[in-house]
Amino acid sequence: MKIAVLPGDGIGPEIVRQAVKVLKRLSRDGLKIEMEEAPIGGAGYDAAQDPLPQKTLALAQAADAVLLGAVGGPKYDTLPRPMRPEQGLLRIRKELGLFANLRPALLYEELANASSLKTEIVAGLDIMILRELTGDIYFGQPRGTRKTDNGEREGFDTMKYSESEIRRIAQVGFGIARKRGRKLCSVDKANVLDTSILWREVVIEVAKDYPDIELSHMYVDNAAMQLVRAPKQFDVILTGNMFGDILSDEASMLTGSIGMLPSASLNAANKGLYEPIHGSAPDIAGRNVANPLATILSTAMMMRYTFGEEAAAVRIESAVKRVLKQGLRTADIHESGMKKVGTEEMGEAVVAALHA
Ligand code: IPM
Ligand code: MG
Numbered sequence: 001m002k003i004a005v006l007p008g009d010g011i012g013p014e015i016v017r018q019a020v021k022v023l024k025r026l027s028r029d030g031l032k033i034e035m036e037e038a039p040i041g042g043a044g045y046d047a048a049q050d051p052l053p054q055k056t057l058a059l060a061q062a063a064d065a066v067l068l069g070a071v072g073g074p075k076y077d078t079l080p081r082p083m084r085p086e087q088g089l090l091r092i093r094k095e096l097g098l099f100a101n102l103r104p105a106l107l108y109e110e111l112a113n114a115s116s117l118k119t120e121i122v123a124g125l126d127i128m129i130l131r132e133l134t135g136d137i138y139f140g141q142p143r144g145t146r147k148t149d150n151g152e153r154e155g156f157d158t159m160k161y162s163e164s165e166i167r168r169i170a171q172v173g174f175g176i177a178r179k180r181g182r183k184l185c186s187v188d189k190a191n192v193l194d195t196s197i198l199w200r201e202v203v204i205e206v207a208k209d210y211p212d213i214e215l216s217h218m219y220v221d222n223a224a225m226q227l228v229r230a231p232k233q234f235d236v237i238l239t240g241n242m243f244g245d246i247l248s249d250e251a252s253m254l255t256g257s258i259g260m261l262p263s264a265s266l267n268a269a270n271k272g273l274y275e276p277i278h279g280s281a282p283d284i285a286g287r288n289v290a291n292p293l294a295t296i297l298s299t300a301m302m303m304r305y306t307f308g309e310e311a312a313a314v315r316i317e318s319a320v321k322r323v324l325k326q327g328l329r330t331a332d333i334h335e336s337g338m339k340k341v342g343t344e345e346m347g348e349a350v351v352a353a354l355h356a
Contacts, residue, residue, distance in 0.1 A: 001033045001307055004063035006056065009042040010083060010280025011290035011343075012069025018292035018347025019299050021066060022319075025351050026303075026312055036063075039093065041071025041085035041280075051088030057095055064189055065306040066092070066273040069295065070280035085280075098265035098273055099165070100172045101133040101244065102301070105231075105251035105261065110324040112332055114256030122231060122254050128176055129251055131244025131267055132169040135161050138197075138241045154265050159195050161240065162183075166202040168268070173238035174210040181235035183214045187223045187243055199240065220247070252277055258334045259291030262298035264305050271353045272306045274298035288342040291330040293320055296350055319353035326353075 007013040027033040038056040039047040055238035061065050071085035107125040115122045115139045140158030144212045177184040186203045188196035200217055207215045219244045231254050252258045276294030284290055303309040319342045328349050329338040
C-alpha cells in the first residue's frame, strides 16, 4: 500500500501526524504500508510557489491512496487565484480523476448531545452523501469576467454535466446504496436547470440496472429543508458538485461534530484521496487542541475503499468508538463529565485502543 501523505496547512500537520501513527501501528501488525510526505496548499506555495507542486502531484499519481489534512490560511488569502491553496485541492481532484466523493454523516451514540437538533431527530443518523467532484459549475468552461456591451463588468460560470459523467457517479451511488439501506435520493434542480433535467433522466436510466434500490428525486432546496426537518428519511443522497458541497456541510452539522467526519474521493479504479471534511482551522493551528478523529477515520475509509481491507477499517473505527466510550474528548466535542484531551493524547489513545 503506497500512501502519499499531504498534511497541508493549519491544523493539517498535527492531525495527519495522529493518523500516520495509526497507519504505522497497522503496518507493525502486518499490513505492508509505505508512506511518503509532500506539501500541498499553502505549504506547496511556500515550498514551490505552487499549491500543487509538480513533485507532490507526481507522488500522488504514483501512490495507491492519498491522505490529506487540510489546506488554506489567512496568509494565502490575498494571493492571485491560481496560487490559492484551494486550487491545489481542486487540481489534485481533477488530475487524479477523483469524481466520486463520499461524505458520510454519522452520529456517534456517545456524541448524541453534540447536535444542535433535538436528540430524537438525529439519534441513529447514518447518511451517505455522494457528491460528484470533477464536473459541474466548478470546472465548466467558459468562465470568467468580461465587459458587457454597455461597458459593465459581468461574471459568469458554466454549469454542465455530460451523460457519461452523470452515469458513472449514479452507478457508484446505486452500488453504495446496495451495501447500505437500499435507498437512493437523487438531488437536483430539475424545475429550473437543464443540467438537472438531464441529470434526472440519466439517473432514471441507470436505476433500471438496480431494481432492488428504491430511487427518489428531490429538488435541492427541499433537500436542504428535509435534512434539518427529518434527516433520517435519507440513506444515500446522490448529487452534483455544487449542491453536494452545500448539502454535505449542512449534513455534517446534524452530527454536531464536524471534527468527527471523514471523506473519500475515488476514481474509477478506487484510487482515493482521504481527508477530514473540516478545514484547516488556522485559529487553533499548532496548539494541540484540534480533533484528529476525522483524519483517523479517513484512514479507515482508505482501508475499506481503496485497499479492500475491511477488517483493518473496522479495527480503526472500533478503536475510535472505544476512546469515545472511555470518555476522552477533544475541545470541540467536550461536555461536562468527560476527560478533555489534546490532539496528541487523542491520537495515542486511538493507537492504544487498536489492540483488539
Ligand atoms: C470542500 C471545500 C472545497 C470545495 C473548497 C475548499 C474548494 O469546500 O471540499 O467541500 O468547494 O469543494
Ligand atoms: Mg465544502
